[in-house]
Amino acid sequence: MLPSRVPIAVIARRTLLNTPDQMLVRTVGVAALLVAVCAGAQLGRAQAPTPGELDSIGWTQLMDRLGSTAPSGAGVDFSQIEVAFTNPSYAYAPDSTLGELTGKTFALKSGASGDSTHATNVARNAYGSKGIAPDVTQIDVYQSDSYIGAGMLRPLTLSLPAVETRDVENHSWVLLPGGVSYGPELLRRFDYMLDRDNVVSVVGVNNGSASAFPQGMANSYNSIAVGRTDGNSTQGPTTVDVAGRVKPDIVAGLDPLTGDGRNVSTATAWVSGAAALLVETANTSGNVNARQMETIKAALLAGATKDEFDLTGSTATTADDWSHTPTRPLDYRYGAGELNVDNSHRILSAGEFEASTTSDVASTGWDFDTIAAGGANWYFFEVIPEANFEQLSIIATWNRTFDVGIDDGGDGNPLNDIYTFEPRLANIDLRLYQAEDYTAGALLESSTSTIDNVEHLFAQNLPSGRYAINVTSDIATEFAIAWDAILDAPLPGDANLDGTVDGLDYLVWASNFGLGDVGFTQGDFNNDHVVDGLDYIIWSQNYSPSLAAASLSGASADAGTTFGQGAATAIPEPAGVALAVCGAGLLCGWLSRRRR
Numbered sequence: 001m002l003p004s005r006v007p008i009a010v011i012a013r014r015t016l017l018n019t020p021d022q023m024l025v026r027t028v029g030v031a032a033l034l035v036a037v038c039a040g041a042q043l044g045r046a047q048a049p050t051p052g053e054l055d056s057i058g059w060t061q062l063m064d065r066l067g068s069t070a071p072s073g074a075g076v077d078f079s080q081i082e083v084a085f086t087n088p089s090y091a092y093a094p095d096s097t098l099g100e101l102t103g104k105t106f107a108l109k110s111g112a113s114g115d116s117t118h119a120t121n122v123a124r125n126a127y128g129s130k131g132i133a134p135d136v137t138q139i140d141v142y143q144s145d146s147y148i149g150a151g152m153l154r155p156l157t158l159s160l161p162a163v164e165t166r167d168v169e170n171h172s173w174v175l176l177p178g179g180v181s182y183g184p185e186l187l188r189r190f191d192y193m194l195d196r197d198n199v200v201s202v203v204g205v206n207n208g209s210a211s212a213f214p215q216g217m218a219n220s221y222n223s224i225a226v227g228r229t230d231g232n233s234t235q236g237p238t239t240v241d242v243a244g245r246v247k248p249d250i251v252a253g254l255d256p257l258t259g260d261g262r263n264v265s266t267a268t269a270w271v272s273g274a275a276a277l278l279v280e281t282a283n284t285s286g287n288v289n290a291r292q293m294e295t296i297k298a299a300l301l302a303g304a305t306k307d308e309f310d311l312t313g314s315t316a317t318t319a320d321d322w323s324h325t326p327t328r329p330l331d332y333r334y335g336a337g338e339l340n341v342d343n344s345h346r347i348l349s350a351g352e353f354e355a356s357t358t359s360d361v362a363s364t365g366w367d368f369d370t371i372a373a374g375g376a377n378w379y380f381f382e383v384i385p386e387a388n389f390e391q392l393s394i395i396a397t398w399n400r401t402f403d404v405g406i407d408d409g410g411d412g413n414p415l416n417d418i419y420t421f422e423p424r425l426a427n428i429d430l431r432l433y434q435a436e437d438y439t440a441g442a443l444l445e446s447s448t449s450t451i452d453n454v455e456h457l458f459a460q461n462l463p464s465g466r467y468a469i470n471v472t473s474d475i476a477t478e479f480a481i482a483w484d485a486i487l488d489a490p491l492p493g494d495a496n497l498d499g500t501v502d503g504l505d506y507l508v509w510a511s512n513f514g515l516g517d518v519g520f521t522q523g524d525f526n527n528d529h530v531v532d533g534l535d536y537i538i539w540s541q542n543y544s545p546s547l548a549a550a551s552l553s554g555a556s557a558d559a560g561t562t563f564g565q566g567a568a569t570a571i572p573e574p575a576g577v578a579l580a581v582c583g584a585g586l587l588c589g590w591l592s593r594r595r596r
Contacts, residue, residue, distance in 0.1 A: 046121040048100060048130035049270065052257035056229075057270055058303075058342030059132060062277075065342065073133025073276040075283060077166040079140040080122060081147045083173045088114035092143040095120045100128035106139050110146035118265065122172045125269035132273025132341070133280075140166055144173050148180075148216070153189040155182055158406065158417045161193040167279050169201040170272040171223075172265035175216035176206075177239070183215045184241040188402060188421040194222040195399040200279060200293045202226060202272035204264040205234035205248050209319075209333075213239045218247055221400035221425070221453045224275070224297055226268040227335060229254035229308060230261030231319050235333040245452050246330045249297075250304050252339040274300065274341040281348055289352055289368035294397050294480035296348075299366060301336040301454065302395040302482035303343030309334055311460075329447045329456040336395065336456060347482050355379055355471075357438045360528075363485035371428070371473045379469040379481070380438055384520045384527050386497065387489035389462035396430045396447075396455045396471055398479035426477035430455035435466040493539035495523050501542045509539055 054060045063070050084092040091114030096106055101123055119141070127136035142151055149155070152162045180186065194201050201223040206214050211234045218225040219240040227233040227248035236247040253267030254260070275296055282290035289295060309322035309331075322331045330336050346364060353361035355369065355377035363381050371377055383389065402421040409416040430447040433440040444462075447455035457469075471481060493501040495508035509523035512531045518524050523531040525538040 046117060046124075048124045048128055049132065050255055050257075052255040053253075053262070053270075056254055056256050057132075057252055057274070057338070058305075058340035058344075059274075062342040062345055066345075071133075071277040071280040071284075071345070072135035073127060073273070073280055074135040076133065076136050076168060076276040076279045077138045077140075078127060078136050078272075078276065079142065079164065079166040079169040080119065080126075081142045081144055081169065081171050081173065082116060082119040082122070084110075084113075084143045084145070085116050085118065090114060090143075091116040091119075093119055093141045094123035094139075098124070098128075100124050100130055102129070104137055104139060106141055109140050110143035110151055113141070113143070118172070122170060122265055122269045125266050126170055126273040127276065132270055133276035136273075136276055138166075144175075148175070148186055153186055153193065155185045155189060156418050158414075158419055160404070160419065161189050161196075164193055164197045164199045167200060168272050168275050169199055169223075170269060171201065171203040171217050172268045174204060174206045174214035174218070177212045177215050179215050183219070185421075186216055187220050187241045188423060190217055190220050191222040191400050191423075192402045192404070192421055194220075194293065195401055198291070198293050200224070200272075200275045200296050202268055202275055204268040207233055207263050209233065209235065213237070213247070215240055221245075222293070224271060224300065225249045225335070226264065226271045227251045227333065228261055228264055228267055229334070229338050231333055232261060233264050233267075233333075237332060242451055246328055246332060246335075246449070246454075248333075248335045249330065249454065250301055250335045250337065250339055251333075254308070254338070256308075271300070271339055274339055274344065277341055278344060278348055281345060285349075287352060290348060290366075292368050292478075292480060294399060294478065295366060295368045295482070298395045298397045298480040298482035299344045299347045300339070300341075301397065301456070302366075302393050302484050303340050303345075303347050304335070304337035304393070305340045305343065306334075306337040306391075306458070308338050324447075324456060324458065326446045326448050327450070329449050329452055329454050336393075343484060347484050353379065363487070364483065366480065366482040368478070368480045370476065370478050371426075371471060373474065373476045375473060375476075377471040377481075378438075378440075379471075379483070380435055380466065381469075381485075382466045382527060383462075383464040383485065383487060384489075385464050386520050387464055387487040389464075389485060390460065390488050391486045392432075392457070392459045392462060392483070394430065394432065394457040394469060394481070394483040396428055396479055396481045398426055398428055398453050398477050400425045400453055401477075424475070425451075425453060426479070427474045428453075428455060428477070428479060429472045430457055430481075431470040431472075432457050432459065433468040433470060435468040437466070438468075440468045440470065490520065491542060493525055493542040495521055495525075495539075497521065501539065501544055505539060506543075509535055 082092040084090050093108055093113035095115035125131050127133045154161055203217040203223045203225050205218045205227050209232050213234050219238045225248040229251045238245040238247050252270045253262035278296050306322050310320045311322055322334050324330055350365040352367055353365045357378050361379045361381050401424045405420045407418050407420045427450055432445040434442045445457045445459055447457055490497050491501050493505055495505040512522045516530045523535050525535040
């Protein structure tokens with residue numbers, strides 16, 4: 001970290017003297033507009049998520065699947081950044097007296113505040129008692145001008161951004177086009193801080209399908225930009241600090257039972273709440289790589305669903321189309337798809353799998369690694385003959401980083417010196433191949449954008465067989481990759497394929513115990529080519545002689561044991577396997593992790 005050579009008092013005076021008119025105009029103009037476009041439509045639906053809304057983003061499924069062990073945001077700290085409203089005067093904080101916010105501790109980082117209806121609604125949806133992450137209790141609250149000024153980002157000064165000590169940030173506000181003349185400076189400082197402090201920051205685009213792309217903060221690289229599932233929000237490409245990038249990253253905010261859509265502020269709150277659930281899951285896993293912001297982002301995007309959209313152009317309107325190309329990794333309106341926190345949790349809890357050309361990974365999982373300049377990481381996996389792909393979603397994401405220098409302005413006056421942030425962005429490419437053993441075959445899909453910091457592969461209706469995921473980079477960089485195969489597959493443990501996991505399947509397993517080079521119908525339920533105690537665990541976890549599968553894929557999903565998502569079930573979680581079967585030695589092997 002570079003030292004600051006200017007006292008804070010001088011920095012504050014210099015920032016004020018350099019930009020008084022800009023800051024005053026932006027404060028008045030943008031705040032007024034935000035009341036109209038960000039909060040106005042929301043006041044009529046200022047409520048916590050409804051059951052239908054919770055179901056639409058996979059929250060209900062996550063709670064049903066894990067029960068009392070489901071994450072709730074416990075131990076995760078939050079920052080909420082809000083515009084100050086003028087009625088009541090300087091109101092930017094949630095109403096802490098609201099019953100749904102009982103037990104929360106708010107630190108007002110921008111001075112005393114009145115109660116903001118907008119901030120209260122965001123809080124209710126993100127971490128209120130009826131919200132997505134109800135056990136988040138420690139919240140810093142910033143007024144937006146303070147946050148992008150001396151409170152956090154400190155633009156146009158010889159001072160680095162303040163250190164963000166919270167895990168997750170929520171930005172349910174926008175900086176409209178032309179709001180400030182130093183937009184790239186803000187975005188670079190923002191991305192620098194997020195990367196340095198390992199912060200998961202969730203930011204909203206604007207409401208309105210025809211609205212101009214906001215200047216901040218959705219133009220940033222290292223945050224997660226959120227739009228609306230109903231499509232009534234800003235669509236990319238980006239316009240500031242390298243134009244043409246694809247945003248938003250993900251969407252949320254639709255009640256499928258009523259067809260009503262929430263606005264971007266609430267959709268952003270749901271995604272930040274979901275991020276808090278994943279951060280808690282990562283914290284309790286004992287794996288520091290799971291807590292990297294890139295890993296959380298990759299899991300959220302890889303778990304997003306696309307069933308809500310037209311993937312084939314079959315409807316008359318194009319507004320509901322989801323599409324991407326090899327050079328445009330996400331959809332300009334819907335990003336990677338709609339938030340599904342259950343899918344994302346399955347991906348994260350499936351475990352980390354290192355790249356290898358000698359061993360397979362599971363069909364669902366993730367990795368956080370450093371790739372060398374000109375390097376290539378390979379991830380091989382196999383889908384058993386009894387299964388077929390319904391969908392395969394793969395996301396790679398990495399951060400924009402910076403070389404920090406000093407611009408002295410050439411005037412010999414050190415009071416005019418400022419830090420400069422020269423960006424560095426790896427050009428990572430992502431490809432999917434058919435495979436034979438550990439040799440790549442035919443190329444199936446590629447994602448090769450040269451300007452984005454996300455790549456996305458999405459395939460449907462692939463046959464069983466062997467596949468290889470390939471990651472390449474032009475420069476050395478840290479990155480995260482997450483993948484999720486949803487398969488039309490037999491019930492885990494159903495060796496005789498009769499739709500029921502019962503004693504007959506146990507007999508198949510027992511009669512083949514110890515054999516190698518066998519398949520699912522011989523009792524190799526985790527596809528590691530040997531029938532052993534790991535397969536027994538799968539059978540026992542899914543034993544249900546009265547369960548008849550109305551459809552193979554449907555019953556599996558309802559039971560929380562879909563084979564492809566089944567890295568969490570078809571291959572039991574590492575710690576559980578170790579404790580039940582192999583003891584502490586295997587546990588150490590499964591949990592060996594690289595550290596950042």
